[in-house]
Amino acid sequence: RTLRIGLIPGDGIGREVIPAGRRVLESLPSSLGLKFSFVDLEAGFDTFQRTGSALPDKTVDTLKKECDGALFGAVSSPSTKVAGYSSPIVALRKKLDLYANVRPVKTTAGSSNGKPIDLVIVRENTEDLYVKEEQTKDTPEGKVAEAIKRISERASYRISNIAGEIALRRQNIRSTSGVASVHSSPMVTITHKSNVLSQTDGLFRETARRALAAEKFSSVNVEEQIVDSMVYKLFRQPEYYDVIVAPNLYGDILSDGAAALVGSLGLVPSANVGDGFAIGEPCHGSAPDIEGQGIANPIATLRSVALMLEFLGEEAAAAKIYAAVDGNLDAAQFLSPDMGGKATTQQVLDDVLKRL
Amino acid sequence: RTLRIGLIPGDGIGREVIPAGRRVLESLPSSLGLKFSFVDLEAGFDTFQRTGSALPDKTVDTLKKECDGALFGAVSSPSTKVAGYSSPIVALRKKLDLYANVRPVKTTAGSSNGKPIDLVIVRENTEDLYVKEEQTKDTPEGKVAEAIKRISERASYRISNIAGEIALRRQNIRSTSGVASVHSSPMVTITHKSNVLSQTDGLFRETARRALAAEKFSSVNVEEQIVDSMVYKLFRQPEYYDVIVAPNLYGDILSDGAAALVGSLGLVPSANVGDGFAIGEPCHGSAPDIEGQGIANPIATLRSVALMLEFLGEEAAAAKIYAAVDGNLDAAQFLSPDMGGKATTQQVLDDVLKRL
Ligand SMILES: CC(C)[C@H](C(=O)O)[C@@H](O)C(=O)O
Ligand SMILES: CC(C)[C@H](C(=O)O)[C@@H](O)C(=O)O
Numbered sequence: 001r002t003l004r005i006g007l008i009p010g011d012g013i014g015r016e017v018i019p020a021g022r023r024v025l026e027s028l029p030s031s032l033g034l035k036f037s038f039v040d041l042e043a044g045f046d047t048f049q050r051t052g053s054a055l056p057d058k059t060v061d062t063l064k065k066e067c068d069g070a071l072f073g074a075v076s077s078p079s080t081k082v083a084g085y086s087s088p089i090v091a092l093r094k095k096l097d098l099y100a101n102v103r104p105v106k107t108t109a110g111s112s113n114g115k116p117i118d119l120v121i122v123r124e125n126t127e128d129l130y131v132k133e134e135q136t137k138d139t140p141e142g143k144v145a146e147a148i149k150r151i152s153e154r155a156s157y158r159i160s161n162i163a164g165e166i167a168l169r170r171q172n173i174r175s176t177s178g179v180a181s182v183h184s185s186p187m188v189t190i191t192h193k194s195n196v197l198s199q200t201d202g203l204f205r206e207t208a209r210r211a212l213a214a215e216k217f218s219s220v221n222v223e224e225q226i227v228d229s230m231v232y233k234l235f236r237q238p239e240y241y242d243v244i245v246a247p248n249l250y251g252d253i254l255s256d257g258a259a260a261l262v263g264s265l266g267l268v269p270s271a272n273v274g275d276g277f278a279i280g281e282p283c284h285g286s287a288p289d290i291e292g293q294g295i296a297n298p299i300a301t302l303r304s305v306a307l308m309l310e311f312l313g314e315e316a317a318a319a320k321i322y323a324a325v326d327g328n329l330d331a332a333q334f335l336s337p338d339m340g341g342k343a344t345t346q347q348v349l350d351d352v353l354k355r356l
Numbered sequence: 357r358t359l360r361i362g363l364i365p366g367d368g369i370g371r372e373v374i375p376a377g378r379r380v381l382e383s384l385p386s387s388l389g390l391k392f393s394f395v396d397l398e399a400g401f402d403t404f405q406r407t408g409s410a411l412p413d414k415t416v417d418t419l420k421k422e423c424d425g426a427l428f429g430a431v432s433s434p435s436t437k438v439a440g441y442s443s444p445i446v447a448l449r450k451k452l453d454l455y456a457n458v459r460p461v462k463t464t465a466g467s468s469n470g471k472p473i474d475l476v477i478v479r480e481n482t483e484d485l486y487v488k489e490e491q492t493k494d495t496p497e498g499k500v501a502e503a504i505k506r507i508s509e510r511a512s513y514r515i516s517n518i519a520g521e522i523a524l525r526r527q528n529i530r531s532t533s534g535v536a537s538v539h540s541s542p543m544v545t546i547t548h549k550s551n552v553l554s555q556t557d558g559l560f561r562e563t564a565r566r567a568l569a570a571e572k573f574s575s576v577n578v579e580e581q582i583v584d585s586m587v588y589k590l591f592r593q594p595e596y597y598d599v600i601v602a603p604n605l606y607g608d609i610l611s612d613g614a615a616a617l618v619g620s621l622g623l624v625p626s627a628n629v630g631d632g633f634a635i636g637e638p639c640h641g642s643a644p645d646i647e648g649q650g651i652a653n654p655i656a657t658l659r660s661v662a663l664m665l666e667f668l669g670e671e672a673a674a675a676k677i678y679a680a681v682d683g684n685l686d687a688a689q690f691l692s693p694d695m696g697g698k699a700t701t702q703q704v705l706d707d708v709l710k711r712l
Contacts, residue, residue, distance in 0.1 A: 077551040077582075081558060087551060129505060134555035142509030145556040149485060149505055153498030193605075195433040195443060199490035200501040202437060226433075228612040235591065235616035249549070253609060256584040260591035 002035040003312065006063050006070035010044035010088075012286025013296035014073020020298035020349045021071045021280065021305045024321055027353045032317050039066060043088040044075040055088035060095050063277075069308045070279040071301070072272075074286040086132070089272075089281070093125045098272035098279060099155060100162045101125040101251060102307065105258040105268055108326045115239040117261055118182050120170070122163040122243060123251025125272060127155050130248045151200040151247060153207050160211035162273070163188050163245035167220050170242065183242045188212055190224040191246040191254065204247050231257055259283055266297030266338040267329075269304035271311055278311035280304030290337075294344045297336040299325055302352055324355035358391040359668065362419050362426035366400035366444075368642025369652035370429020376654035376705045377427045377636065377661045380677060383709045388673050395422060399444040400431040411444035416451050419633075425664045426635040427657070428628075430642040442488070445628075445637070449481045454628035454635060455511060456518045457481040457607060458663065461614040461624055464682045471595040473617055474538050476526070478519040478599060479607025481628060483511050486604045507556040507603060509563050516567035518629070519544050519601035523576050526598065539598045544568055546580040547602040547610065560603050587613055615639055622653030622694040623685075625660035627667055634667035636660030646693075650700045653692040655681055658708055680711035 005025065009018040025036045041059040048054040054075070063070055075088055092098070101123040107116050133148040167186035174181045190208040192201040205224065212222045225233060227250045234241065234254065238261050246254055259268040268283040282300030290296060306321035328334060334351040335341025343351070361381065365374040381392045397415040404410040410431070419426055431444055449457070457479040463472050489504040523542035530537040546564040548557040561580065568578045581589060583606045590597065590610065594617050602610055615624040624639040638656030646652060662677035684690060690707040691697025699707070 081550075081554060086554075090552065129549075130552060132552065132554075134553065136555050136559065139508075142513075143559055144506065144508045145559045146507075147505040147553050147556040149503040150500065151502075152495075152500045157498075193485075194437075196446065196488065197485060197490065197503050198437060198442075198488075199492050200503040203492065203499055203501045228608050231587065231609055232612040232616045232621060235613065250609075252584050253587055253606075256588040257591065257613065260588045265588060 001033065002037060003068040003314075004037045004039065004066055006039050006041045006059075006067040008041045008043050008059065008070060008072045010073040010286065011046050011076040012074055012288055012291045013284075014044070014075070014286055016294060016296045016345050017282060017298045017301040018071050018073045020345060021301045023349060024302050024305055024353065024356070027356055028317055028320060029356065032314075032320070034314060034317055041070070043072075043092070045078060045085065047088075048085050052084070054085055055091050060092070063096060067277075069277060069312050071305065071308065072279050072281040073301075074282065074284065076286040076288060090130055090132070092279070093272050096272075096274055096277060096279075097126065098274040098277065099124065099126050100159055100273040101270055102166065102273055102311075103251075103255040103258070103268065103270045103283060104303075104307065105255070105262055107262055108329045116182050117238045119238065119241040119258065120166060120243050121251055121255045121258060122159060122166060122245045123255060124155055124159040124246070124248045126248070127152060128248030149197075149200055151204050153203060156204045156207035156247075157211045160188075160190070160208035160245055161214075163243050164212050164214070164217040164220055167243040168217070171219070182239050185221060186219060187221040187223065187242040189230070189241060189244045190222065191227050191230045191244055191250050192224065193227045193250075195226060201247065208245060227254075230254060234258060235261070255283060264297065264338045265300070266336065267299050267303070269300050269307050271304060271307040273311045278308045280308035294346065295337050296345050297338050298345050298349050298352075299329070299336075302349075320356055324352045327355040328352045357389065358393060359424040359670075360393045360395065360422055362395050362397045362415075362423040364397045364399050364415065364426060364428045366429040366642065367402050367432040368430055368644055368647045369640075370400070370431070370642055372647075372650060372652045372701050373638060373654045373657040374427050374429045376701060377657045379705060380658050380661055380709065380712070383712055384673055384676060385712065388670075388676070390670060390673055397426070399428075399448070401434060401441065403444075404441050408440070410441055411447050416448070419452060423633075425633060425668050427661065427664065428635050428637040429657075430638065430640065432642040432644060446486055446488070448635070449628050452628075452630055452633060452635075453482065454630040454633065455480065455482050456515055456629040457626055458522065458629055458667075459607075459611040459614070459624065459626045459639060460659075460663065461611070461618055463618055464685045472538050473594045475594065475597040475614065476522060476599050477607055477611045477614060478515060478522060478601045479611060480511055480515040480602070480604045482604070483508060484604035505553075505556055507560050509559060512560045512563035512603075513567045516544075516546070516564035516601055517570075519599050520568050520570070520573040520576055523599040524573070527575070538595050541577060542575060543577040543579065543598040545586070545597060545600045546578065547583050547586045547600055547606050548580065549583050549606075551582060557603065564601060583610075586610060590614060591617070611639060620653065620694040621656070622692065623655050623659070625656050625663050627660060627663040629667045634664045636664035650702065651693050652701050653694050654701050654705050654708075655685070655692075658705075676712055680708045683711040684708045
């Protein structure tokens with residue numbers, strides 16, 4: 001099988017980590033029977049400044065027509081408002097209907113200082129406040145701006161359904177791997193703020209309950225947690241959580257919080273997942289402070305590559321990459337500066353490739 | 357000076373901690389020249405079930421006409437939707453125009469396992485998604501619910517202004533107390549998500565920048581942080597932060613996150629502050645799991661009493677309470693179960709009173 005992968009480095013360290021993602025795909029053992037071809041695509045603030053569009057039509061078209069999946073690096077946000085600019089990743093998620101943003105957060109034997117964490121945040125990726133429908137009025141008391149938070153039954157159902165499926169798949173991997181696990185049975189925690197937003201978050205909550213009540217999820221424990229408590233609990237007992245499903249904005253906030261638990265955003269991958277398509281994307285941003293120095297941590301990208309492969313049905317290839325990355329972290333010989341080490345992007349990558 | 361204080365225990369452990377709050381006021385040394393009178397007021401889910409209203413008019417009227425300040429315990433949220441019920445504390449904040457929710461989070465010598473934290477979250481308390489303007493439509497694809505997030509220049513200005521004033525006051529207390537401090541100069545960090553919500557959060561950001569650019573704040577460092585990064589940073593380097601100002605919902609989430617850093621929600625106070633009025637409110641909820649056992653931690657309430665007094669201009673009385681509470685925590689002889697101790701609410705209270 002040959003997979004065609006779009007490469008969208010974007011801005012800043014996106015340009016340093018996406019090439020590492022390509023390398024790990026090229027280096028997978030041929031015994032897996034997988035081949036890859038690549039196409040370079042543009043998006044980001046730099047693209048906006050050159051072309052007037054942060055997400056050229058060509059990028060979207062090529063992804064739709066030619067590609068099986070993609071890797072997205074990062075985009076820099078302008079520090080002041082720039083007319084006409086708006087985040088290309090948010091637009092891409094909507095245009096390709098990548099309705100789930102999947103963000104696993106996991107300690108390895110070496111990286112955990114204390115309790116082992118193994119959770120995944122499944123974030124709705126197309127609506128909520130991210131519909132970006134805003135307006136501003138002038139009033140005698142000054143400006144008043146309003147934004148729409150939209151929650152639909154349809155989007156809430158499909159995100160909860162995929163959260164349930166991820167919970168089952170994780171349980172399946174746990175029980176076949178034989179490795180002792182933090183979790184004895186699959187669990188999904190529904191996050192919302194329905195005590196204040198009874199209609200919108202209320203709809204999310206009820207729909208999630210209904211989706212997860214399906215027969216196929218009968219082995220899944222379903223719990224819920226108000227978003228503010230969820231952040232509290234995430235920090236007090238992260239080892240308790242398995243799959244957390246949340247509307248878009250809460251998912252955004254929770255996943256950065258969860259990343260803090262494992263020491264560095266440089267470790268945390270994500271995948272933007274739709275039906276038959278996935279874009280791997282490291283959770284970190286464009287990191288202007290370290291841009292161009294060759295010291296960006298490639299781990300988040302390498303794990304995002306694996307995550308993309310999982311959602312393209314290539315679990316064996318994904319498992320190889322995860323194991324090589326865990327090997328690198330546990331050996332702790334080649335760690336990038338965000339991890340307290342001194343290794344360059346290239347050295348970390350080489351160490352992971354050696355372990356493939 | 358005699359201050360009249362409304363007591364609103366609400367539900368659950370609210371009924372166990374609010375009496376402790378009253379006791380600490382009654383026990384303040386007479387040398388302070390302060391007297392207190394009290395009036396018992398109703399609100400909460402229990403009140404709703406008995407009277408059909410979660411926040412009786414009488415409670416609001418009495419607070420407006422008779423009181424200088426109040427203490428609010430907690431309210432329980434029904435576990436399923438109950439027609440006509442809506443949170444009385446959210447309503448109270450709006451009806452009394454208590455526009456700032458002030459939530460200090462601080463380690464004491466005894467409670468810090470690692471870096472000392474001394475920050476305060478200043479949360480806008482009247483608008484954002486808390487305007488609760490929601491509607492639901494039926495569509496061929498199922499229900500679609502929408503909520504309004506409203507951000508006004510006026511509310512953003514006054515919350516940022518009070519955040520700046522709190523930063524100056526904290527600096528003043530630090531420099532006169534002579535105690536070595538984490539912070540060398542006052543700082544306010546503006547939190548928003550203007551990279552997605554350019555109009556609403558953009559307005560909050562710009563207005564906060566403008567408010568904090570006033571001459572009186574020339575000694576205050578002003579920084580900003582996108583809300584997801586803010587959660588990440590809060591956990592990675594909490595010792596760095598001084599005053600964090602945020603729209604309502606982000607403030608809600610951030611303050612629970614910050615509470616997790618100091619070990620227990622049972623330690624974290626808040627004050628709902630308006631012009632000339634303040635309601636002290638522990639950050640924890642009604643805690644149905646420990647209700648009626650007499651083991652609720654009264655510290656959050658005792659600190660909320662002090663915070664209320666600060667905003668009523670009684671800083672000396674507030675300082676006495678803070679010092680007595682810190683003494684209790686550092687001695688660690690009488691700690692409630694949430695802190696790993698075995699003391700009852702009454703024993704913790706007695707120990708604090710002894711130190712007044
Ligand atoms: C850059 C920003 C628009 C984006 C988001 O909010 O989704 C980022 O924070 C993320 O989590 O991918
Ligand atoms: C109970 C709830 C409505 C409330 C809020 O969201 O403001 C609580 O979480 C708080 O922080 O005081």
